[in-house]
Amino acid sequence: xxxxxxxxxxxxxxxxxxxxxxxxLPGAGKPLKIEGLYFLPRKLxxxxxxxxxxxxxxxxxxxxxxxxxxxxxxxxxSDGDIAISRQELSEKIFNHNVMMDxxxxx
Numbered sequence: 001x002x003x004x005x006x007x008x009x010x011x012x013x014x015x016x017x018x019x020x021x022x023x024x025l026p027g028a029g030k031p032l033k034i035e036g037l038y039f040l041p042r043k044l045x046x047x048x049x050x051x052x053x054x055x056x057x058x059x060x061x062x063x064x065x066x067x068x069x070x071x072x073x074x075x076x077x078s079d080g081d082i083a084i085s086r087q088e089l090s091e092k093i094f095n096h097n098v099m100m101d102x103x104x105x106x
Contacts, residue, residue: 040094057098 002010016022037045051057 052098057102 037048040048048057
């Protein structure tokens with residue numbers, strides 16, 4: 001069941017289509033530039049966009065040697081340490097994705 005806001009929004013969109021408000025828009029027929037933020041949780045996406053647009057995430061040279069292969073089986077870690085290691089791995093994957101995104105755009 002749709003809520004009132006969704007119904008009102010759909011109604012206004014349909015009215016705009018009938019009036020022709022969506023015809024001859026700038027950029028019509030051109031591909032959209034979509035940010036690849038699917039790898040981020042929704043609550044972090046806004047912060048990522050702000051940091052990226054302000055230049056804090058341009059990590060093309062920094063941290064290239066952070067990825068060192070290691071296995072959890074080689075180390076004697078407790079369950080809590082393994083959870084921390086997984087969090088660190090997630091952060092390194094995130095930083096790697098940001099770095100690769102910056103490189104692709106050059």
